[in-house]
Amino acid sequence: MKNLVILGAGTSGTMMASHLVKKLPKKEWNITIIDQYKTHYYQPGFLFLPFDIYTEEQVKKTGSKFIPKGVKYVQEKIELIEPEFNKVVLQDDKTLNYDILIIATGSKIAPDEIEGMEGPEWQKSIFDFYSYEGAKALRDKLREWKGGKLVVHITEMPIKCPVAPLEFAFLADSYFKKKGMRDKVDITYVTPLDGAFTKPKATKALHHLLEEKGIKEVTSFNIERVDYENNKIIDYADTEVAYDLLVTVPTNMGDELIERSGMGDDLNFVPTHKHTLQSKNHDNVFVIGDATNIPTSKAGSVAHFEAEILEENILRYIEGKTLKEDFDGHANCFVETGNGKALLIDFNYTQEPVEGTFPFPGVGPLKLLKENKMNHLGKLAFRWIYWNMLLKGIPIPFVSSKMSTKGKRIEQTA
Amino acid sequence: MKKLIANREIDVNEEGYLIDFSQWNREIGEGIASNCDIEMTDKHWEVIEYLQDKHLKEEALSIRGIKKSGVINIKEFYALFPKGPLKTSTLIAGIPKPKSCI
Numbered sequence: 001m002k003n004l005v006i007l008g009a010g011t012s013g014t015m016m017a018s019h020l021v022k023k024l025p026k027k028e029w030n031i032t033i034i035d036q037y038k039t040h041y042y043q044p045g046f047l048f049l050p051f052d053i054y055t056e057e058q059v060k061k062t063g064s065k066f067i068p069k070g071v072k073y074v075q076e077k078i079e080l081i082e083p084e085f086n087k088v089v090l091q092d093d094k095t096l097n098y099d100i101l102i103i104a105t106g107s108k109i110a111p112d113e114i115e116g117m118e119g120p121e122w123q124k125s126i127f128d129f130y131s132y133e134g135a136k137a138l139r140d141k142l143r144e145w146k147g148g149k150l151v152v153h154i155t156e157m158p159i160k161c162p163v164a165p166l167e168f169a170f171l172a173d174s175y176f177k178k179k180g181m182r183d184k185v186d187i188t189y190v191t192p193l194d195g196a197f198t199k200p201k202a203t204k205a206l207h208h209l210l211e212e213k214g215i216k217e218v219t220s221f222n223i224e225r226v227d228y229e230n231n232k233i234i235d236y237a238d239t240e241v242a243y244d245l246l247v248t249v250p251t252n253m254g255d256e257l258i259e260r261s262g263m264g265d266d267l268n269f270v271p272t273h274k275h276t277l278q279s280k281n282h283d284n285v286f287v288i289g290d291a292t293n294i295p296t297s298k299a300g301s302v303a304h305f306e307a308e309i310l311e312e313n314i315l316r317y318i319e320g321k322t323l324k325e326d327f328d329g330h331a332n333c334f335v336e337t338g339n340g341k342a343l344l345i346d347f348n349y350t351q352e353p354v355e356g357t358f359p360f361p362g363v364g365p366l367k368l369l370k371e372n373k374m375n376h377l378g379k380l381a382f383r384w385i386y387w388n389m390l391l392k393g394i395p396i397p398f399v400s401s402k403m404s405t406k407g408k409r410i411e412q413t414a
Numbered sequence: 415m416k417k418l419i420a421n422r423e424i425d426v427n428e429e430g431y432l433i434d435f436s437q438w439n440r441e442i443g444e445g446i447a448s449n450c451d452i453e454m455t456d457k458h459w460e461v462i463e464y465l466q467d468k469h470l471k472e473e474a475l476s477i478r479g480i481k482k483s484g485v486i487n488i489k490e491f492y493a494l495f496p497k498g499p500l501k502t503s504t505l506i507a508g509i510p511k512p513k514s515c516i
Contacts, residue, residue, distance in 0.1 A: 157476075
């Protein structure tokens with residue numbers, strides 16, 4: 001028997017288990033998935049939790065429920081990967097040999113990377129919403145907050161779901177409007193980028209929305225430290241931004257396991273071929289989702305598109321065929337803009353988000369880079385799709401893993 | 415597009431970044447720096463060489479990377495190249511503007 005081992009039972013790992021259990025012959029392959037945590041979180045829901053749009057129950061379920069039959073689920077901490085020996089070491093020095101390894105250990109916040117962030121004011125006046133605990137603590141804070149300066153801040157790139165902090169700012173605007181206290185809240189969006197987003201056309205559209213909602217922008221802000229005693233963030237150019245309530249996206253890093261195993265870059269992300277998803281240093285190690293260092297968004301949609309291509313490449317690897325260089329960096333993200341509306345962006349390594357219709361060219365019903373109610377409904381529907389289709393490896397109709405340019409207004413460059 | 419820098423015609427993109435690194439030399443760097451009101455010192459050149467070396471090795475540039483460079487700390491980096499230090503220093507170094515952003 002041969003062993004395929006998946007590290008991490010989050011979005012990517014669970015999807016890979018669902019895909020591969022259907023494809024690998026049971027007589028030849030054992031599939032094992034390892035994760036130390038019991039709970040599977042619907043991470044996109046962390047955006048809605050602080051505003052009481054989603055409840056706690058809507059964003060978490062028991063992880064084992066989603067592991068398909070025929071896959072062995074081990075709930076244990078992973079101590080070390082020893083790629084030279086094709087071996088994974090678990091707690092209590094138990095070891096597991098593999099023929100193929102899939103790393104799907106994700107990324108998480110590292111607030112201790114910035115001086116003063118995770119200090120005495122953490123979860124008092126300084127919050128994150130990228131963790132379940134953080135989003136919940138922030139919800140409790142917002143319920144009783146009387147207003148003041150709200151600063152929504154990104155520490156450094158890359159981050160998981162790069163549109164989430166913008167969505168947070170938009171949703172905060174509608175939340176305080178609904179509470180009848182928008183005039184008591186001053187919202188500022190602070191980013192290390194030189195605009196609202198990473199791609200020019202989307203930046204323009206999103207900048208316009210920020211302006212429309214009276215949200216101020218501070219750009220090119222590379223934070224040095226949080227001065228929690230005087231309620232301000234300070235950057236390397238000595239620019240200061242004062243806050244009463246700081247909602248920050250801390251540095252995002254890959255799991256410490258990657259660092260312990262000496263397999264990561266500065267941020268513990270695993271160097272990965274951006275078109276095949278094979279790790280750069282070991283042929284039988286593949287990487288998917290937030291754990292990779294590839295230059296695309298760290299997002300569930302990306303993991304979903306990657307999973308389809310990785311499934312094929314693993315089968316090709318087993319058969320000794322050349323891997324397909326098929327992954328194009330495709331990302332597809334709903335951007336909540338508040339007041340029951342959203343916009344949608346669809347892009348890849350080379351094509352930035354543009355206007356158009358999705359998924360049916362000229363029809364929609366979703367509109368690219370334009371706000372509408374249908375897009376918002378699409379985002380809400382996605383929670384159901386996530387639990388019931390995505391994790392089970394059921395393809396989403398009409399949405400292909402490679403980006404399509406149909407229905408998009410693409411300017412031709414000469 | 416073409417731009418006249420240090421009396422030579424150089425190929426640049428719309429933001430002024432060199433398209434072809436082989437057209438770069440110290441005088442070109444000096445010329446770009448003076449357009450940015452920066453007077454180059456040995457420390458400036460040391461940083462430029464570090465950035466060019468990273469670029470040739472195809473390693474991504476970031477503020478975090480500067481912290482670990484051993485050449486300079488971030489405070490000094492901002493002092494040498496005020497405002498957007500990575501943007502300005504890569505412009506002078508004749509290498510592409512870093513895409514720290516996805």
